[in-house]
Amino acid sequence: MKLHGYFRSSASYRVRIALNLKGLSTEHLPHHLRNGEQRAPTYLAINPQGLVPTLEDDAGTVLTQSLAIIEWLDETHPTPPLLPKDPLRRAKVRAFAQALACDTHPVQNLKVLARLRQLGLAEEKVTEWAAWANREGLSACETLIAGEPGPFCFGSAPTLADLCLVPQLANARRFGVDVAAYPRLLQAEAAAKEIKAFADAAPDKQPDAE
Amino acid sequence: MKLHGYFRSSASYRVRIALNLKGLSTEHLPHHLRNGEQRAPTYLAINPQGLVPTLEDDAGTVLTQSLAIIEWLDETHPTPPLLPKDPLRRAKVRAFAQALACDTHPVQNLKVLARLRQLGLAEEKVTEWAAWANREGLSACETLIAGEPGPFCFGSAPTLADLCLVPQLANARRFGVDVAAYPRLLQAEAAAKEIKAFADAAPDKQPDAE
Numbered sequence: 001m002k003l004h005g006y007f008r009s010s011a012s013y014r015v016r017i018a019l020n021l022k023g024l025s026t027e028h029l030p031h032h033l034r035n036g037e038q039r040a041p042t043y044l045a046i047n048p049q050g051l052v053p054t055l056e057d058d059a060g061t062v063l064t065q066s067l068a069i070i071e072w073l074d075e076t077h078p079t080p081p082l083l084p085k086d087p088l089r090r091a092k093v094r095a096f097a098q099a100l101a102c103d104t105h106p107v108q109n110l111k112v113l114a115r116l117r118q119l120g121l122a123e124e125k126v127t128e129w130a131a132w133a134n135r136e137g138l139s140a141c142e143t144l145i146a147g148e149p150g151p152f153c154f155g156s157a158p159t160l161a162d163l164c165l166v167p168q169l170a171n172a173r174r175f176g177v178d179v180a181a182y183p184r185l186l187q188a189e190a191a192a193k194e195i196k197a198f199a200d201a202a203p204d205k206q207p208d209a210e
Numbered sequence: 211m212k213l214h215g216y217f218r219s220s221a222s223y224r225v226r227i228a229l230n231l232k233g234l235s236t237e238h239l240p241h242h243l244r245n246g247e248q249r250a251p252t253y254l255a256i257n258p259q260g261l262v263p264t265l266e267d268d269a270g271t272v273l274t275q276s277l278a279i280i281e282w283l284d285e286t287h288p289t290p291p292l293l294p295k296d297p298l299r300r301a302k303v304r305a306f307a308q309a310l311a312c313d314t315h316p317v318q319n320l321k322v323l324a325r326l327r328q329l330g331l332a333e334e335k336v337t338e339w340a341a342w343a344n345r346e347g348l349s350a351c352e353t354l355i356a357g358e359p360g361p362f363c364f365g366s367a368p369t370l371a372d373l374c375l376v377p378q379l380a381n382a383r384r385f386g387v388d389v390a391a392y393p394r395l396l397q398a399e400a401a402a403k404e405i406k407a408f409a410d411a412a413p414d415k416q417p418d419a420e
Contacts, residue, residue: 048349048350048353048354049309049347049350050350051313061298063298063301063302063305064354065304065308065309065312067304067312068301068302068304068305069301069305071300071301071304072297072298072300072301075300076297087285087286088273090285091273091278091279091281091282092273092278094275094277094281095273095274095275095279098277098278098311098312099259099274099275101308101312102277102308102311102312102316103259103261103316105312106312106313106316106317107316107317112317115339115342119331119335121329129329136259137259139258140258140259143258144258144274
């Protein structure tokens with residue numbers, strides 16, 4: 001399989017963790033987002049959104065959208081599971097993941113921040129926007145799992161929630177958010193970082209890291 | 211069950227369609243988003259993001275995030291199915307849904323547009339921002355299903371993709387997007403609108419419609 005990604009893309013980071021947890025090796029094909037490589041016609045032909053990640057399997061099948069890719073990996077390679085079996089618990093894990101993957105990350109991604117700059121916003125206002133989006137999402141997530149047993153977001157093993165949390169916390173720090181406000185999230189992050197699958201997926205471990 | 215929503219919220223609209231397709235009746239509890247009712251402490255206690263929708267079942271269990279709610283409904287009330295059985299086809303449907311629910315709608319929701327106004331953006335620039343987000347998402351979606359048989363997004367029956375598409379097209383029109391540029395999406399929308407479950411879920415049919 002081939003994973004089209006970018007070292008710093010948090011959506012790519014989620015999929016890298018999932019692939020590592022499932023023990024699947026892939027060829028990594030970096031697309032330098034700051035240089036606009038994701039807008040190349042050859043890439044748009046496989047991902048019309050011009051976003052990373054995209055997963056291509058050995059038959060040439062193309063999958064887009066990180067959460068859809070991760071659910072597909074979980075359905076086709078069920079061990080270890082990334083979602084609980086109980087429907088209600090699955091819904092809780094998915095809701096946490098979507099609070100970050102829908103309502104937080106897309107509001108502070110490179111494309112949106114570039115648009116804010118085009119509108120004439122000063123750089124410190126752009127950073128404050130990104131920090132705001134992260135604080136809104138992370139503080140809600142802190143409450144969502146306040147009553148959940150740890151050390152991970154939902155119990156004793158990582159789930160889709162942790163796959164979204166760890167990359168989002170990395171973003172939050174880059175934008176200057178004081179993440180000490182989220183002790184329960186930091187507990188889950190610390191547990192995740194003990195696992196090689198998470199550590200190996202970190203941006204600074206990728207071949208295209210700068 | 212109780213559905214906390216808002217007539218014009220496209221995320222609530224998605225869930226209303228799903229409930230209607232599954233033949234489930236719910237009590238509708240409107241929260242007027244423009245008046246900030248979603249920030250009331252009693253509502254934040256059940257949905258810490260301060261967003262709609264939230265579904266409460268008869269046991270008082272609380273579910274948040276529209277896609278997580280719809281997947282839960284589909285797992286607990288499997289007929290009619292809202293996702294295909296084949297993992298690869300499920301991934302395609304989910305990716306289409308997420309292109310709208312992650313990358314489009316949250317970039318143009320009420321909260322983000324209010325933040326743009328706070329930054330001093332003129333009203334026509336705010337509308338242009340929302341139109342841009344819709345065009346980006348819808349044009350990618352038009353390509354994603356260009357090779358799919360109709361009339362729905364993915365074949366002869368509605369799926370999660372159509373549940374996300376119909377509300378997003380309503381948003382796009384409100385922001386002045388020329389949706390004639392998306393003939394394949396309009397074909398799916400026309401097929402969906404023939405179905406009572408979709409028609410009854412429309413914003414102007416809701417008790418809190420203005």
